[in-house]
Amino acid sequence: MNKTDMKVFEKHESEVRSYCRSFPTVFNEAKGSKMWDEDGNEYLDFFSGAGALNYGHNDPKMKEALIDYITNDGITHSLDKATTAKGQFIEQFNEVILKPRGFDYKIMFPGPTGTNTVESALKLARKVTGRTDVISFTNGFHGMTIGSLSVTGNAAKRRGAGVPLNHSVTMPYDRFMDSADTLDYLERFLENGGSGVDLPAAMIVETVQGEGGINVASKEWLQRLESICKRWDILLIIDDVQAGVGRTGSFFSFEEAGITPDIVCMSKSLSGYGVPFAITLLRPDLDIWAPGEHNGTFRGNNHAFITATAALDYWKDDKLEKSVKHKAEITHEYLQKIVENYSELKGEVRGRGLMVGIACGEKELAEKVAEKAFELGLIMETAGPDDEVFKLFPAITIEEADLKKGLEIIEESVKSVVKEPVLS
Structure with missing residues (x-):
């Protein structure tokens, strides 16, 4: 096999590319929690497609279902026409996920990506409430x-919009302010007629902020946020994409947290296989769309319906959920020991489940640790x-031995980096 020259990407691909700069090799094979490059080098994947591969790469059951579907000339693209594949997904999602949890x-189907579901949620909230x-x-x-950028906090990403981002108000997340209860702060703006904050159509929040630094909202904070939304007749949107x-x-x-959001945004690992797929879940009384009022050419990705339905088999009992919690305990304990043993990190363990990381108190340390880990x-x-946070996103189905091996590589990376002088 002829190897791919990295200069192909440097010469012909836009400068906007990012992950290939962090992981400078050409990948060509992946299975489970491992990837291989064209030179045959093996890598443990604690990135999981930025959360799009929670079940790892090329899950055998999903792969078999997809191959069978393609081989039998199953429909690939259907817009929002009724198809067998979509009908099976809808039925299974209701039976396996929604009904057992008491959700109605x-x-x-707004389009295939995370930002598609967020845009649809914001649009619907404004349509339902008449607020901006x-x-x-x-x-x-x-x-x-x-629209999604307007409710995103990161300054660098917001600058990329090139236009003013309007019709949004930013409030402090749980524990963002050391000296104040952030929801007391929020409520004062809603209660005070001189605050300059109009009654909003909705509040949108992540229960754990991924890109924002693995910040976790407590269940008490989320419960109170829900009660504030109910009190003021504000729609609560949970962004569960990542x-x-x-x-x-x-x-x-x-x-x-035991809450019931009005609208839920989902994408990334929903297809189970890394195939683009998103849904927006909404209370039935909010479903006031006129036919075609919100649409998208690729909202009928039948290949994703097939793999997503196969992925739901993992949730027909509680084995996976128990497994994730067990692996999460191993991971949190290991990371806590790293923080304690390498004080130079000035580290803080953050996260919940297998959405975890260590926030480093010294500038550039997290990037150096991630760079060294890739070398290893x-x-x-x-x-x-x-x-400032190095972020662990192993597949939730990862073998325990691979999880521990990855944690050992992280410790070795930390050990290597903190021995080097830290540049300010």
Whole structure:
């Protein structure tokens, strides 16, 4: 096999590319929690497609279902026409996920990506309430299109819009302010007629902020946020694009808090196979769309319906959920020992389930750890407003031996980096 020259990407691909700069090799094979490059080098994947591969690469059951479907000339593209594949997904999602959890949602197919579902949620909230503004939270990330960017906190990403981002108000996330209760702060703006904050259509929030630095909202904070929304007749939108589908332990990341959002945004690992797929879940009484009022050419990705339906087999009992919680305990304990044993990190363990990381108190340390880890055969990224967190996203189905091997590589990377002088 002829090897791919990295200069092909440098010469012909846009400068906007990013991950290939962090992981400078050409990958050509992946299975489970491992990837291989064209030179045959093996890497443990603690990145999981930025959360799009919670079940790992090329899950055999999903692959078999997809190959059978393609071989039998199953429909690939259907817009929102009724198909067998879509009908099976809808039925199984209701039976396996929604009904056992006591949720009654209509399912909307807005387009294939995370930002598509967020845009549809914002649009619907404004249509239902007749209000314009949306409250979002510090360090939140909701996508890269204009509406989603307007409720995203990261300054660098917001600058990329090229236009003013309007009709949103940012409020402090849980524990963002050391000296104040952030929801007391939010309520004062809603109660005070001189605050300059109009009553919003919705509030949009991640229960665990991925890109924002693995910040975790407590269940008490989420419960109170829900009660504030109910009191003021504000729609609560949970963005579960990255934190959902088992990443924090339960299928929905908000289950632990016992809340029932008005609208839920899902994508990334929903297809189970890395195939583009998103849904927006909404209370039935909110479903006031006129036919075709919101649409998208690729909202009928039948290949994703097939793999997503196969992925639901993991949730027909509680084995996976228990497994994730067990692996999460191993991971959190190991990371805590790293923080204690390498004080030079000035580290703080963050996260929930297998959505975890260490926030480093010294500038550039997280990036150096991630870079060293890649040299040692582990793929992981950084997060946070200053990339101060190295972020672990192993597949939730990862073998325990591979999980421990990856954690050992991270410790070796930390050990190597903290021995070197830290540049300010």
